[in-house]
Amino acid sequence: MATYDLIVIGAGPAGAAAAIVAARKGLSVAVFEKRGYGRDKVCGDGLTPRAVGALQQLGIGLDGAHRIDGLRMIAGPRVRELAWPETSRFPAHGAVWPRRRLDAALVDAATEAGAELYWESEAIPTMDGERVVGVKANGQTYSSEMVVVATGAPGQVARMLGAERIDGEPFGLAIRTYVESPRHADRHLEACLTLVDEHGTAVPGYGWMFPAGDGTVNIGVGALSTMKNFKQLNLNHLLDSYRGLVEKTWDIGPNLERPRAWRLPMTAQRRHGPGWMAVGDAAGLINPMNGEGIDYGLESGMLAAELFAADPATAPIKYHLAVGERFDSFLRTGRRFSFLIGHPWILRNGLKLAVGTEAIAQITLGVMGNLIDSDTPGAAGRVLTVADKALAVADPVLRRTRAAS
Numbered sequence: 001m002a003t004y005d006l007i008v009i010g011a012g013p014a015g016a017a018a019a020i021v022a023a024r025k026g027l028s029v030a031v032f033e034k035r036g037y038g039r040d041k042v043c044g045d046g047l048t049p050r051a052v053g054a055l056q057q058l059g060i061g062l063d064g065a066h067r068i069d070g071l072r073m074i075a076g077p078r079v080r081e082l083a084w085p086e087t088s089r090f091p092a093h094g095a096v097w098p099r100r101r102l103d104a105a106l107v108d109a110a111t112e113a114g115a116e117l118y119w120e121s122e123a124i125p126t127m128d129g130e131r132v133v134g135v136k137a138n139g140q141t142y143s144s145e146m147v148v149v150a151t152g153a154p155g156q157v158a159r160m161l162g163a164e165r166i167d168g169e170p171f172g173l174a175i176r177t178y179v180e181s182p183r184h185a186d187r188h189l190e191a192c193l194t195l196v197d198e199h200g201t202a203v204p205g206y207g208w209m210f211p212a213g214d215g216t217v218n219i220g221v222g223a224l225s226t227m228k229n230f231k232q233l234n235l236n237h238l239l240d241s242y243r244g245l246v247e248k249t250w251d252i253g254p255n256l257e258r259p260r261a262w263r264l265p266m267t268a269q270r271r272h273g274p275g276w277m278a279v280g281d282a283a284g285l286i287n288p289m290n291g292e293g294i295d296y297g298l299e300s301g302m303l304a305a306e307l308f309a310a311d312p313a314t315a316p317i318k319y320h321l322a323v324g325e326r327f328d329s330f331l332r333t334g335r336r337f338s339f340l341i342g343h344p345w346i347l348r349n350g351l352k353l354a355v356g357t358e359a360i361a362q363i364t365l366g367v368m369g370n371l372i373d374s375d376t377p378g379a380a381g382r383v384l385t386v387a388d389k390a391l392a393v394a395d396p397v398l399r400r401t402r403a404a405s
């Protein structure tokens, strides 16, 4: 039986980040990925400054990525072009990096650091009582002191470990494809916040044009489960109607591939246990305010590996506490906020306010992107603190009066 210090299941950003950190610390690491090298992941490919900061922390060069200077917010007739907020915590630029290439760069760094990659190898945890003691893959057993569960949106492994999303809490669905456009090298992400479904109901979510700088643009739409009739929402139709909105302004060609949809988990019933820690989407770490999860995946992957290297015995509980401290309050506020904007009237009027002036739109960007400076939190920090408190008080009412009942 092969034995490693650390086994990682899943070679997305979260798993790769854990593998890079652990292998660079001299630990023996194996990564199991059920798909092949160069696999794609359904995603918008957008990296906020927070995600760029995490990549820099990992020492990943961004030469292959297209640099992004800010966000263009569109709400009905109103268009606001905003620069990323200046903070001392994060760089002042974002990027678009198609996942096929971003994930390959991360995995290459893990291999270079000494991690062993098992491709086309679906892994299932093996247990000794309550404790995870390794994995089974390719008909063989591999043992390790710790297993990092980086399996993305919950599936079989999450079910085994009781780490599925929490019923009744918000989650998201999104769909994307690629198109050619002469504006492929635009330096702004574009988000249209005023989507309506085929029945004219305002959708809590947004349509995006994320220029990749390689001749193509990632086009997609995403929606939160808190809207009325969410189960009937047809994402293909929503994408078609968004395409119609941007067709002329971006001069886009036909879809380059069949649009594909995937889930955005925003909670997890458990994210640790004896012998295991869940990171990234497997831990429900997606920002409900904008659907981004790459940065949280990278950060939680690094954190899990660092804590394991420091002390394997206490790593799962320390990880749970550290993730709670770093992300939970923001993500909880985001989920409460998503109940609120599930109501079309609140969504419409809230949007008018959120992009009403340049200054307020800038605060909206800082809050929604979780780009708040810890030393000088500024207006965005103050808004978030007030929102935190107000939404906490309103929580029971928000749940009782949710649009998606």
Ligand SMILES: Cc1cc2nc3c(=O)[nH]c(=O)nc-3n(C[C@H](O)[C@H](O)[C@H](O)COP(=O)(O)OP(=O)(O)OC[C@H]3O[C@@H](n4cnc5c(N)ncnc54)[C@H](O)[C@@H]3O)c2cc1C
Residues within 6 Å of the ligand: 009, 010, 011, 012, 013, 014, 015, 032, 033, 034, 035, 039, 041, 042, 043, 044, 045, 046, 047, 048, 051, 121, 122, 123, 124, 150, 151, 152, 153, 155, 157, 173, 174, 175, 176, 220, 261, 262, 263, 264, 279, 280, 281, 282, 286, 291, 292, 293, 294, 295, 297
């Ligand atoms: C349409 C859409 C658009 C999005 N846009 C953005 C965006 O622009 N910016 C952003 O930051 N986030 C975005 N997200 C979210 C982002 O894609 C995820 O948060 C991110 O991929 C999470 O990384 P991860 O490593 O946790 O999981 P993943 O990237 O999903 O990787 C998990 C890996 O585990 C593998 N796996 C699963 N089970 C097993 C098993 N049993 N054995 C072996 N391997 C296994 C899978 O094959 C997969 O490769 C978007 C999501 C969607 C659906």
